[in-house]
Amino acid sequence: MAIDWSQYRAEGFYDELVDADGRLRPPARVLCEYLAALSGEELAELKNAAELAIQVMGITFTVYSEGHNIDRAWPFDIIPRIIHRREWERTQAGLVQRVRALNLFIQDVYNEQKIIKDQVFPGELLANSRNFRQQCVGHTPPLGVWAHICGSDLVRDKDGTLYVLEDNLRVPSGVSYLLENRSVMKRVLPELFENNTILPVDDYATQLFDMLASISPRPLDYPEVVVLTPGIYNSAYFEHAYLAQQIGAELVEGTDLLVGEDDCVYMRHIEGLRRVDVIYRRIDDWFLDPDVFNPESALGVPGLMRAWQKGNVGLANAPGAGVADDKVVYAFVPEMIRYYLAEEPILPNVPTYLCMHDEEREYVLAHLEELVVKPANESGGYGMLVGPKSTAKERKKFAELIHQDPRNYIAQPTLALSTTPTLCDDTVEPRHVDLRPFILQGEGTYVTTGGLTRVALVRGSLVVNSSQGGGSKDTWIVDLPDAPGANQQ
Amino acid sequence: MLSRVANNIYWTSRYLERAENTARIVNVHGNMLLDLPSRLGVGWEPLLAITGSGELFYRHFRNADERNVVRFLLTDTRNPGSILMALASARENLRTTRDIIPRESWEAVNDCHRFARERAESITKRNRYEFTKNIMRVIQQICGFLDGAMSRDLAYSFVRLGRYLERADMTSRVLDVRAANLLPPVDRGDEASQDPLANTQWMSVLKSVTAYQMYRQHMRFRVTGPDVLKFLLQNREFPRAFLFCMDQLEGVLQELPQPEAALRRVARLQRRVQSADVHALAERGLHEFIDELQIGLGELHGDIDALYFRGTPAPAGD
Numbered sequence: 001m002a003i004d005w006s007q008y009r010a011e012g013f014y015d016e017l018v019d020a021d022g023r024l025r026p027p028a029r030v031l032c033e034y035l036a037a038l039s040g041e042e043l044a045e046l047k048n049a050a051e052l053a054i055q056v057m058g059i060t061f062t063v064y065s066e067g068h069n070i071d072r073a074w075p076f077d078i079i080p081r082i083i084h085r086r087e088w089e090r091t092q093a094g095l096v097q098r099v100r101a102l103n104l105f106i107q108d109v110y111n112e113q114k115i116i117k118d119q120v121f122p123g124e125l126l127a128n129s130r131n132f133r134q135q136c137v138g139h140t141p142p143l144g145v146w147a148h149i150c151g152s153d154l155v156r157d158k159d160g161t162l163y164v165l166e167d168n169l170r171v172p173s174g175v176s177y178l179l180e181n182r183s184v185m186k187r188v189l190p191e192l193f194e195n196n197t198i199l200p201v202d203d204y205a206t207q208l209f210d211m212l213a214s215i216s217p218r219p220l221d222y223p224e225v226v227v228l229t230p231g232i233y234n235s236a237y238f239e240h241a242y243l244a245q246q247i248g249a250e251l252v253e254g255t256d257l258l259v260g261e262d263d264c265v266y267m268r269h270i271e272g273l274r275r276v277d278v279i280y281r282r283i284d285d286w287f288l289d290p291d292v293f294n295p296e297s298a299l300g301v302p303g304l305m306r307a308w309q310k311g312n313v314g315l316a317n318a319p320g321a322g323v324a325d326d327k328v329v330y331a332f333v334p335e336m337i338r339y340y341l342a343e344e345p346i347l348p349n350v351p352t353y354l355c356m357h358d359e360e361r362e363y364v365l366a367h368l369e370e371l372v373v374k375p376a377n378e379s380g381g382y383g384m385l386v387g388p389k390s391t392a393k394e395r396k397k398f399a400e401l402i403h404q405d406p407r408n409y410i411a412q413p414t415l416a417l418s419t420t421p422t423l424c425d426d427t428v429e430p431r432h433v434d435l436r437p438f439i440l441q442g443e444g445t446y447v448t449t450g451g452l453t454r455v456a457l458v459r460g461s462l463v464v465n466s467s468q469g470g471g472s473k474d475t476w477i478v479d480l481p482d483a484p485g486a487n488q489q
Numbered sequence: 490m491l492s493r494v495a496n497n498i499y500w501t502s503r504y505l506e507r508a509e510n511t512a513r514i515v516n517v518h519g520n521m522l523l524d525l526p527s528r529l530g531v532g533w534e535p536l537l538a539i540t541g542s543g544e545l546f547y548r549h550f551r552n553a554d555e556r557n558v559v560r561f562l563l564t565d566t567r568n569p570g571s572i573l574m575a576l577a578s579a580r581e582n583l584r585t586t587r588d589i590i591p592r593e594s595w596e597a598v599n600d601c602h603r604f605a606r607e608r609a610e611s612i613t614k615r616n617r618y619e620f621t622k623n624i625m626r627v628i629q630q631i632c633g634f635l636d637g638a639m640s641r642d643l644a645y646s647f648v649r650l651g652r653y654l655e656r657a658d659m660t661s662r663v664l665d666v667r668a669a670n671l672l673p674p675v676d677r678g679d680e681a682s683q684d685p686l687a688n689t690q691w692m693s694v695l696k697s698v699t700a701y702q703m704y705r706q707h708m709r710f711r712v713t714g715p716d717v718l719k720f721l722l723q724n725r726e727f728p729r730a731f732l733f734c735m736d737q738l739e740g741v742l743q744e745l746p747q748p749e750a751a752l753r754r755v756a757r758l759q760r761r762v763q764s765a766d767v768h769a770l771a772e773r774g775l776h777e778f779i780d781e782l783q784i785g786l787g788e789l790h791g792d793i794d795a796l797y798f799r800g801t802p803a804p805a806g807d
Contacts, residue, residue: 232585245588256493268492270643270797271746 001040001426005032008421010430014160016081016420027478028082030196032421035079040426046188047423050078053184074177075471076184081420081433081453085199085479091154091162091437092447094346097337099150099439102167102324104340106146109323110136120339121332125356128407129329130377131170131322133285135292139309141318142215143443148316149208149280150439151175154451155350156418163350163415165434167333169317169325171282175438176239178452179204179246181474197479199449204438205246208280211442212247215314216277223277225249226267228257230283230299240282249280259303265313278314279304285319327376327410328354355402355409364411365402368395371411373402386462388414417462420473422455432456434464435475450475490643494589496798497582498644501590502651504579505598508572509628510659511562512621514539514697519559519617521693525686533558538666539659542570559617564609572624573609576602591638594631601627649741650793657734658786660698660721665779667694668718691717698729718767718775731782735759738789751792758785 008018017028024032038046054074083091108115109126116123126132151172153165182201186193209225216223227249229240244251256267257276266273281288287297289304307313323329331352334345353360353371364371373385385398402409419430437451453473454464464470518536525531534553537543540562549567550557564573580602587595604623612620632652639645667690691712695701704712704720707727724730739755742748761781770778 241588250491251588252491253493256491268799270490270492270495270799 002038003032003036003043003428005036008428008430010419012158013416013430013432014156014158014418015430016083016156016418016433017079018421025082025084027084027476027480031080031082031192031476034192034195043423044426046078049188050076050184053187074180075457076181077422077431077455077457077471077473078185078188079421079423079428080185080474080476081435081455082476082478083450085477087162088450088477090346094164095152095437095439095447096445097341097343097346098152098164098167098333099147099441099445101333101336101340102150102169103145103147103441105336106318106321106324107140107144108340110139110146110320115336115339118339120335125328125407126323129323129326131285131320131326133320133323135305135309136318136320141308142217142311142314145215145441146318146321147324148211148215148318148441150441151436152439154347154435154437155415158416160418162347162435164333164347165350166327166330167325168436170284170322171236171317172436172438173236173239173282174436174452174454175204175448176242177472178436178438178448178450178475180242181452181472185474196476197481199477199479201449204448205243207440207446208243209247209249211440211446212249212278212280212314212316214442215316217311217314218275218277220277224267224275225278225280226252226257226276228252228254228279228281228283230254230287234282236282243280254283254297254299254301257301257304259301259307263303263307263310263312265301265304265307276313278316280316285322288315288319325377327352327374328356328407331410350412350415353411355406355411361402361406364409365399367411368398370414372414373398373409373411375401376408376410386414420453420455422457422473424457424459429459431459432462432464433473450477490647492797492799494586495643495647496794497586498589498647499651499793499798501579501582501586501598502648503655504575504582505628505631506652506655507570507659508575508579509625510656510698511540511570511572511575512624512628513699514663515559515562516618516621516625517693517696519555519614520696521689524689529686531690535666536562539662540570541662542568555614559612563612563617563620564605573602573605576605586644589644591634593638594634597627597631597634601631643745646741646744647797649737653734653737653741654786654790654793656729657731657738658783660729660731660734661779661782661786663694663697664718664721665776665783667697668714668775688712695721700727700729703727715767715771718770722762722765722767732759732762735762745797747796751789751796754785754789754792758782758789761785 005018005024006022009022010018017025017032019025035043054076105115109132113123115121147169149172151168151174153168154162155165156162179201212225213223225247227240227244229237229251231237231253234240241251250267252267258266258268260266260273265276265279267276283299286293287299289300289302290297291302292305293300304313305319308315308319331349331354334349337343337345353364355361355364364373368385369387369390371387373387375383385394387395417432417434420433421428422431433453433455435451435453438448440446453475454470455473456462456464457471458469461469514536518533522531532553533555536558537546537553542561545568546553546558546561550561561568562571565571566574568574569578576598580598583590583595583598601624604627608620635645635648639648688711691714692701694717695704695712698721700721704717707724708716708720720727720730722731725732725736727733735755735758739752739759742752742755765778
């Protein structure tokens with residue numbers, strides 16, 4: 001069946017491509033009209049072509065529970081999510097501001113702790129923080145930067161406002177899919193790129209390498225940069241291999257590296273040992289160095305922390321950066337921006353109730369049915385309570401969890417996540433989406449053009465995580481020559 | 490190149506060579522038995538000896554009959570050297586080196602493994618030939634992809650190191666088991682070589698390493714024990730002859746960094762094989778001689794491991 005946009009409605013939600021009156025938003029017009037001109041058969045062909053491209057290109061992700069069959073094709077929808085360039089530029093500025101403040105915060109809490117002394121941030125939060133690393137106290141990494149790669153999740157509410165939902169500062173993943181989604185789209189719908197001003201995404205690899213090179217302890221033209229992966233069974237292994245290839249770095253596992261007597265890091269090459277300058281590590285702090293953290297870890301490198309503390313190797317992200325990747329700390333980011341930068345936050349936080357505060361906790365416990373409750377340190381959508389969809393039994397369980405460990409829980413209103421048209425069987429239907437842009441901070445700050453749009457493929461679902469049945473879309477930042485609202489057709 | 494990656498590629502290449510060789514000896518042995526009267530009592534045990542898996546076999550089976558031995562060598566998951574398990578190991582190793590090995594060969598290994606797994610339960614005496622032929626064909630195809638699509642860089646060097654070391658190992662094992670049983674303790678002269686049954690068995694020794702046709706072209710007369718030994722040990726043109734494999738290893742090692750220790754080992758093996766008196770060996774001492782070669786190959790592997798793999802753990806399977 002061909003697409004009839006006049007039949008498309010996203011009742012009660014903000015839709016990214018179609019406005020409340022059913023009119024196509026200006027940046028989406030060329031795309032939507034193109035799609036409407038296709039027959040049902042042609043649409044099905046496009047869909048198949050995209051699936052084939054994904055298989056041929058070997059774009060996969062890994063699911064833990066499937067035993068030996070660990071590679072799955074990446075679920076992808078061919079209808080892109082579109083954002084106007086002007087809106088994006090403002091968003092970019094907001095993300096840059098945010099990551100700068102976050103880095104200043106991390107540097108501060110591991111050193112002078114001015115923000116605590118000035119009573120802007122409660123010091124007792126650090127004592128209970130699962131990601132605060134005592135081993136990092138007093139240390140300043142190169143450039144004073146801790147979170148070099150940040151993936152922030154943005155969501156749009158009913159009224160069209162983009163909120164920051166969380167900042168992933170440990171080992172955020174997804175950027176490879178952002179890049180690969182674009183290459184799939186260019187293969188499948190090349191004509192749309194000719195007739196639209198869609199900003200390119202592909203300088204990410206160059207930016208990533210330059211950022212990594214900027215934290216090298218040795219001033220070389222081509223420092224030895226490696227990507228450290230936990231290995232083939234990790235859910236993001238595809239991305240690790242992809243990024244290593246894109247930036248021309250060696251993809252290494254813990255057993256490939258060793259720390260020498262000179263406290264420098266080396267990799268075992270067939271020619272002998274070769275010094276490593278920068279490690280883009282994709283394993284968690286806890287597994288990084290069995291001498292310092294988890295002694296059982298076979299993924300890490302004994303002595304790595306020592307080498308890093310002596311400044312002999314760059315680690316991105318720096319150990320301990322996760323202290324700011326905590327849903328309680330998140331609530332303080334707007335204050336951090338005001339405190340460190342003396343600026344007003346450009347991007348708002350989602351209103352957040354902290355269960356550590358008595359009054360807010362009472363409110364949360366009285367309104368569990370309306371709220372989303374999240375533990376401070378989980379990612380991937382695990383361990384959450386979605387109030388409106390919960391059972392009485394689940395709410396009771398969460399009330400107990402909150403009582404036992406109030407510091408570990410926050411609650412937020414259930415957002416009416418925006419939707420975007422998605423090809424479902426033989427028609428388009430609205431599906432909920434979020435957006436994860438990636439921010440790089442080295443000497444300067446870089447934000448990807450757009451981000452990874454994740455889509456909840458199940459009707460009505462709000463869960464976009466690929467580990468839980470989500471898919472993704474290409475994200476277009478479209479430049480329009482006209483003033484907004486001007487209708488030239 | 491990372492030591493772990495080199496190690497992976499080396500073992501992948503060995504596993505593929507091993508799977509192909511195993512398919513071939515099962516095939517040839519079955520054919521030979523059809524021509525031999527059962528009173529000779531050759532049976533299937535020699536295959537266990539060639540693959541060095543007798544001990545493991547008897548842990549799981551009582552009788553070395555056709556059904557058990559064939560199953561054990563082709564598809565038994567308890568035998569890490571079975572074709573199915575060798576392919577599984579090759580596949581696991583390639584998974585992490587997919588960006589280095591040409592895509593087609595990864596897909597072919599994947600496919601070959603799937604084929605072996607699907608057929609595992611349904612191999613009969615009748616369709617066994619088709620199974621082994623298909624395994625050999627696909628592995629040859631994989632080698633073709635590797636030879637045709639890989640740059641002649643370090644990765645390719647490790648493909649060849651694994652291939653020729655495993656191949657030399659197999660040729661020497663075939664000679665050891667087969668020929669040692671065949672060679673009479675005292676020279677029976679023409680009488681032995683005219684014995685049609687002995688002839689059949691010598692031919693199968695050649696066929697076990699696809700050498701029959703090339704032997705005929707090269708030697709131009711009937712198949713005799715010393716000539717087979719000479720051909721399979723000392724020939725420098727036939728790709729499964731021991732000396733040929735050593736020459737290849739010498740060439741590959743020269744492309745690698747600091748190969749001196751390993752090169753010395755290869756040179757010693759080359760000298761030992763070249764100077765062997767095949768007529769004397771045909772009479773006595775073949776087993777001891779091959780033992781020496783086997784030890785040399787084991788040490789060569791140890792050298793390669795120490796020089797290039799640097800304590801990275803051996804990958805899947807072995």
